[in-house]
Amino acid sequence: MQTASMLDFLSTAVGADWRLATPLIFAATGEAICERAGVLNIGVEGIMLIGAFSGFATSHATGDLALGFGAGMASGFLTALVFAVFAVTIKANQIVAGVAINLLGLGLTSFLFRTYFISTGRGVDIARPLNIPFLSDIPYLGPALFQQNLLVYATIPVVIAAWGVLFRTSYGLTIRAVGEHPKAVDVTGKSVALYRYSAVLIGGALGGLGGAFLTLAHANQFVENITSGRGFIALSIVVFARWSPIGVFFVSLLFGLFYALQLQLQADPNVRVPYQALQALPYLTTIVALMLVRNRWDAPSMLGIPYWKA
């Protein structure tokens, strides 16, 4: 490869990486907040699906993209509310409740999609790139970093805000205490359940946003099971990132890279690897990543354990 085409390749790959990492960043940031409060929500896959469908359906019906993203977040929020009722109030096993949310997400979105959309086949207008003046004109760097859509840029303030809230506000302090020693919060008269609800709901809204990104900024259509495991990958990103939003950002970029490479190499006729090997890459990486993060005592110690008031 010549230098110019190599740089082209890299520029495209980096740009695609960030874009493809965006849904992971949203979902994993939300999940990190949720897990910091001690709630393991493996239903994030289902929440993303519901977000993807609601975003698509709303945007399809109204023609308004912003409304679509809003609907994605709202539906993620509501699905998380259902999960929270079971995980926090009823104190059901969180893994079991998460499995159920995933089945519901898959079933509901496929059911509604087949009932209302399958014959239309019409897509929606997706979010357009927003070129940042001057910066977007920088060769290679410009197309990679400064010709993205608004949501991609939004990952940076969202991640910084999540970090700030978790580590620099009283609310975040309480969230972290709730995941580690909920009783210490309980005896001050604050409701552990309320804090857990809030964390689950924030996580749900961000998961829904990540899902909506798939239909409104990545593809222009809803496809059954469009998330294809991104919610689960978000779960392992959180572990790999040690429950830190900043870490989530960079680990997501790593996983985004696999999706980007997969797309680029699949399109490249010179590559003779079976496409399935590329498909399997994110999943294999997740397993290797979990093997590498062996010392797991960064995990909130009450992760997955319901809290009973005395």
Place this chain on the structure above:
Amino acid sequence: MSDIPIRSSLDPAVRLLSRAGLAALAPIAAVLFALGVSALLLQLNGFHAADVVNVMVLGAVSDKRSIAEVLLKATPLILIGVGLCVAFRCSIWNIGAEGQLYAGASAATACGVNFGALPAWLHIVLILVAGSVAGAAWGALAGLLRVYFRASEVVTTIMLNYIAIILTSYLVTGPLKDPAASYPQSAKLARDLWLPRFLPPTRLHVGILIALAAAVAAYVFLFRSSAGYAVRVVGLNPSAAAYAGISVARNVLLAIAISGGLAGLAGAIEIAGVNYRLYQDISPGYGFEGIAVALLANNNPLAAVASGVLFAVLRSGSELMQISAQVPQVLVFVIQGLCILSVAAFSAFRRRGPRPAG
């Protein structure tokens, strides 16, 4: 999760029955709740819920053929559900039965299209054994990751699902591809390798008997054998198990291998009894449905037979529903999800929170 205590003195039959009745109450309520919500969903989306439910439940069990079809679908569900009972009793959250089924189906097919020189009966046994072993190995992989790398099996089994499905897709487009077919699929198994059918003219084959035998064997294993006792102790209190010299690692591996093995066997039976060849999407989500089967059965392998049949009725019914009422079949996932949620809620209500010390 409540346990079946060891008892030698026979309880009065009445007491036993009433206890079983009470235990069954929660799952029945859960299923009714799930059906109710689904009916509401149908009504809200312009379908006639009453008609649909009618078609679904009654249509699935109307005649000999449809009952046979239900049992055909119940076979993998029972096998997977029974296996998951063992895993869940050991507190292993194996979400990977789907991948283990694919691993089993792939290995079974590989054996089925090779080794033509073997006598047919031995070849069938080999196919089933290969499926079980492959499923067990696929499960044990997640077990090893948990034991040696402390990686949560929840995430690893899910990842292994995707990898197994992708691997199967590779096999049917590559090494196992039927050269005569344009569609990615393997060659067909020779006729004498098909599992014997026993209720002609229906397609019902001996797989259901294998599933029933597996359920009984798993029940005896869990509640009557010392090895199963160790599995349960590890699931309930790994610390006490370690103090008592019961190896947590070994039992975790055993439990997930059993559950993977039964899922792999289900895959092999799907190949040798129903499809006779490997496709990319050999399972319509049996692996995830098995979770609902086990949970509805409160992780009791004998009860898993009943809940497996129940979910098979719903699945058969949902196919009829799609044909006769144009209701998308995927509604069955919604019903499953709702069932799991309500069972989870019931069992949480049954548990009591810790009481403050005086």
Place this chain on the structure above:
Amino acid sequence: MSVPSAPILQMENISKRFGRVAANAAASIEVGEGEIFALVGENGAGKSVLMSILCGVLRPDAGRILFKGQPLKLGSPLEATRHRIGMVHQHFMLAPNLTVAENYVLCQGSPLRPLWRTTDVAGRIAELSRRYGLEVRPDAFVRDLSVGERQRVEILRILFQGAELIVLDEPTAVLTPGETDRLLKLLRELARDRKTVIFISHKLDEVMRVSDRVSVMRDGRVVFSASTRDTNPRELARQMVGRDVPTDLPARAASPGQVVFSVENLHCRNDLGLPAVRGVSFVIRQGEIIGVAGVSGNGQSELARALAGLIPATEGTIRLNGEEISGLSSHAINRRPIAHIPEDCAANGVVPQLPLTENAILQRYDRAPFATLGLLNVRAIESHTQALVEKFHVRTDGIHAPIQSLSGGNQQKFVVARELARHPDFLIVNQLTRGIDIGASELVMQAILEQRNLNKAILLISTELEELFALCDRILVMYDGRLVGELPPDRGRLEELGLLMTGEAIEARRLREAVAGAVSGDATQ
């Protein structure tokens, strides 16, 4: 009943039920301002429940509370804090992943208040810690603090919140004798500052040393109240159990025989991979009980776990009846004549959800007579369980009841019964009577002494010095992973024991040696 001069707190006829159990039945206490009030009673007598009601954690079913003459109805601990009532819980209410200062401001002010201005908090913490002579570093993470430090942090937090009535729930249970002295001194300083202190305890010597008045609870009622100077430990003990405390433990009937168990230069690491046991050696003979005293966390747990094969020895040898057993798995060790009564039996010794029958066979589930051809032998298991229950008077709803339905004391009796039924030559006991009532304590202590008289070798690891003095032939003291001394079970040498346990003796010697080394080094130059 004695009446305090000016009662700041009156709790009258407080009742509280949990299901069928009456935790408090018309319990009444009165506490005067600026006094130290001790509330004593056995485990399960209802002390913690009464105090939880006072602090707004629980709501009473009946009765009333007067605080400073006003009726007090508390809906939450927060309201208690507003009324300047604070509680130091037995399990500290500090999040280990936060710093001291962060724990102090936890849940204060609006949720979205930024955290970057904590300097004023640090200043107030410093001022309070100077006033009471407590060293507390505001920016230290709680997870890095010792138990004693955490307790000081917790007490200071209550003061930080402006508490005037301070409730301490068994504050000395986790402390060394030296730390206990410090705490009791602090309590007196608080009282001098016109703070009112209520402390829950079942250690009568502390009650006698520090309190002004004392009430005894039994079965949910307050059965006795007096000025401390008007009563004595014997009377308090009798009120606690409702009868005279028998002190007739079986007398020695065996003299030490040949060596059963020996440990030489044992080293092992804790869960974090740090050295926890660092060169421990001892021998135990037939008919001998060797005690290991020490403050929790000085390697005793790891020692017990290494001896039981649960964690590997990185160095050294362990011998049982002459056979080297270090390096064997816990499975293999369980097949030898060793029994183990583990620390925290509810967590490590039983499977709470399983019935007594299935708990009775925990180590022998795969062996005759409990298993034949891999299947459980139900009849043998039932008769064995029945025998255990009868022999140790375990109070139960039957052998098919889940063991979690038993009280802590009865669970402990059951575990002791199970372990002794294995006819061990050597018995590891880690915390025999912690957290169980006097009746059960006495029974298990007798059982252990009977084992000694049957010529068994016993290692008793304990933080309860009374238990060690009552049972042991020799007491080894463990500090920082090493055995730092050996004492006879002579109560007169309690102070020496305390110094050894806190490492002060060893630090002093180290200092002496360092000085001597420096001096000799100078001399050779």
